[in-house]
Amino acid sequence: MSLFPFGMPVPKEEIIDREDFLMSVKNRLLMGQNLVLAGPRRIGKTSLALELLRQLKDEGYYTVFVDMFRLSGKNMFSKVLVDACLGNRTKITNTLEQVKQNFLHSSKLSLKLKGLELSLTRSNKTVSDDELFDYALNLTEKLAQADKKKLIVVFDEFQEIERIAGENSLKVIRAHIQLHTHVNYLFMGSQTSMMKTIFSNQNQAFYRFAISLPVPPIPPEAMAQYITKKFTEQDIEILPEAIRMILDITGGHPQDTMLVCSESYQALVDDKRKTLNIEHVFLGRDRAFAFLSQGFNEIIESIDPVAKTLLLRIARAESLYSKGNHPNTIKRTLDQLMDKGIIQKIERGKYDFVEPMFKGYFSL
Ligand SMILES: Nc1ncnc2c1ncn2[C@@H]1O[C@H](COP(=O)(O)OP(=O)(O)OP(=O)(O)O)[C@@H](O)[C@H]1O
Ligand SMILES: [Mg+2]
Known part of the structure; x- marks a missing residue:
């Protein structure tokens, strides 16, 4: 393992x-x-x-x-x-x-x-x-x-x-x-x-x-504690800003956090260092994206153009309604994206990606 x-x-x-x-x-x-x-x-x-x-x-x-x-x-x-x-x-x-x-x-x-x-x-x-x-x-x-x-x-x-x-x-x-x-x-x-x-x-x-x-989200402090413990056990120091950066990238998504940690650790090993810094995290993030991109691309290919536009707007925090699309079409498409588990409703009229790294990938 x-x-x-x-x-x-x-x-x-x-x-x-x-x-x-x-x-x-x-x-x-x-x-x-x-x-x-x-x-x-x-x-x-x-x-x-x-x-x-x-x-x-x-x-x-x-x-x-x-x-x-x-x-x-x-x-x-x-x-x-x-x-x-x-x-x-x-x-x-x-x-x-x-x-x-x-x-x-x-x-x-x-x-x-x-x-x-x-x-x-x-x-x-x-x-x-x-x-x-x-x-x-x-x-x-x-x-x-x-x-x-x-x-x-x-x-x-x-x-x-x-x-x-x-x-x-x-x-x-x-x-x-x-x-x-x-x-x-x-x-x-x-x-x-x-x-x-x-x-x-x-x-x-x-x-x-x-x-x-x-299923409740995992609090960021608990994630940070776990990450620190795992690196410390390997005699590796991890800078607080590196932990913050990891959680910022993954939004605390459990599996994505594990993946970015794993790839950042690999970057550190390749670098033959004992302190994990932000540079390692950036490398880890890029490798994680490379790993995740196939699945992300499959999702993107499986959705229609209106859905793509809406995802882009959600990723950029723009208004979802526009002249080009009927409000009913937008509502239906948002429902479909929720059914597929891609987005979730945060509050009335406000949606966000379920997986923050997918949002990151979308805005690249
Ligand atoms: N509480 C947790 N602590 C540590 N890692 C976690 C936790 N929850 C999820 N993970 C990460 O998510 C991965 C998947 O875990 P698991 O298979 O239990 O999730 P799942 O929700 O059943 O997933 P799926 O929808 O694919 O069935 C784990 O390998 C681990 O990297
Ligand atoms: Mg499961």
Whole structure:
């Protein structure tokens, strides 16, 4: 792992300033609430969830984590969920395959399945995807009850559910899990508008099923402290103005800050110095932009000319309304840019980029 990790969920020691938020999420789940955490890409949702589950597991609770990005169908979803449930008992994987192949005599496996009525997958009977889906969705509660444990389930990237399990799946899931008394659910997602539709739209099955919590921004002081600590551990002094510059460039965006720190550190190493100054940060910033530019360009290519104009105006803090475009067109385009997670509303009529470095790139 690089000194400043990025691009994947980070381990506990590298998670900056999430203790209070994590504690509150944990307490709510244990008190019996179902929660939604939706937030833009790369702000640390998965890191937070994994740390939450590590803590819960240490405290003796049962846990399940399902990353929905990786799944391609209902059958796969069900199998992954069953495996994740049973993983709380033993470490055997691919349970359903093993059951099918009649390894059920194995004592470990029968222990794993005790009290869970897995007979439906046994013998010659073929099980439909829908049956398996129902079984998997109920297994959470069945397992928790059988073992007298509380179980916390995290569905990461939950907005993928309809792609994976079909249009009707939200209704089916809701019908099952609303009856669960030993299990609580944390639904997470990076497509904020889709998550909002699922949980706040009156016509949706999940309307008001879970409480939505915003992921709080990381305070700049906490970021600065972490950065200082990491460099100090390497016997490197970092000038206060260099830290300020890093946070100025990234706007405190968690992953971008890690990236600029990492590249600034590289610039310092190449320079064979022991004090990190602003010059290193500028080099780090340029390298970070080089790294990020492909993704930024893809976004820019995917949006229409009106959207580009609006982004440019937002980047330059200019008025969004002009003679050339009808106000309705502007409103619609702004909504689309918000749906895509590119901009967010700051206050009435005022918008800003979600990722400050994308704003910086746009104004270059
Ligand atoms: N609290 C944090 N402390 C340190 N780094 C963080 C934090 N939050 C996010 N990061 C940075 O963001 C990167 C991505 O973290 P993670 O995968 O947890 O985010 P995510 O919101 O789940 O992202 P995605 O939308 O891609 O699923 C990490 O590798 C790290 O560089
Ligand atoms: Mg994630």
